[in-house]
Amino acid sequence: MNLQCVNCGHDIGKLFVQYSPGNIRLMKCENCNAVADPYIECEFMILLIDLILHKTKAYRHLLYNMFSLEVNNIKGMMWKFNLAYIFLDAYMISVLRTSKDDWDSSGSLLLPVLTCLKVLIDVLLGNFIAVSVVLVGTKVLLTSTFNIMRYKEILLALLISSYFKLFLIATMVWEFPSSVFFIIDVFVLSSNAVALRVMTRLRTSRCVAVCFAAHSAKFLVTDFLMPLFSISF
Known part of the structure; x- marks a missing residue:
């Protein structure tokens, strides 16, 4: 770039x-x-x-x-962003789904381990779906100018523009209502849309539509399909 x-x-x-x-x-x-x-x-x-x-x-x-793909140690920085966001997403999902009493009332150590594993799988699958929707949507809108370098640039833009997730750290220290998680997610969506517009020069409405579709797909997988799948088994 x-x-x-x-x-x-x-x-x-x-x-x-x-x-x-x-x-x-x-x-x-x-x-x-x-x-x-x-x-x-x-x-x-x-x-x-x-x-x-x-x-x-x-x-x-x-x-x-x-930040750009030519910056030294950019891959290491991207991995750090990925790990931090995965941890914060897992924390948010665990807070929204599992109450403290559920953890304390179980006499078995296996249940918390399985719960953590399930949350991690949900986070990884949800983020994979969201990123895939953004990349596919952008490729459709930029058919003639999309290549492997554009994939990397958009991934970098999504990672950096998701910095609003860092505000989740404050919820670990102070008590907030659950609506704060929704507000942070909305800010992440809007920030992703602005970053996508800067990287692709697409119209704002198209960028918002792509990011909204990605976040909706992530919500559908992590908060609807996966809980139903776990209940059925």
Whole structure:
């Protein structure tokens, strides 16, 4: 992925010129004649606020100028994101499905182990279904420009834009109503849609439709089909 102007999305060779340590000059975009990436000189909190506000500029900076497939150790970072999100998804499902009394009332150690295994399977299957729906939907909409590199770019965008799941850590410390999990999931969906729009340049409505279909498929598998399957056996 090439570096991009966060204002218009035009490719740019370099974002700044460094004259000495701490002395840089930001480059201007040849297309829109604005500073290509002002976030370089901004504090991280400003970037985080703009990400929460779903500003396209912030997502372009994050996905093209801050993280890219060419960054060193990007595979290790993606694995870390994957493991963290799997753990947080498993935690959310276990809280929503299993009450504390269910764990304490059982005299057998086998039941908690089986419950944890079932939750892990649900999380892995649900996330696989969601990612598959996004990739298939994007491939259908980008038939002529979709290749294996696009798969990797979209996977990276989905992982990074799912950062709202990290707010689940707060629910481990303080007590929140179960509606908080739904709110976080909605923010993850909308963030995924913005990231998908930045990566593919598709219309917002199409990106929202693809991400909504992916999250709906995940919900159908983890919260409806899998519980019915376990009851039948």
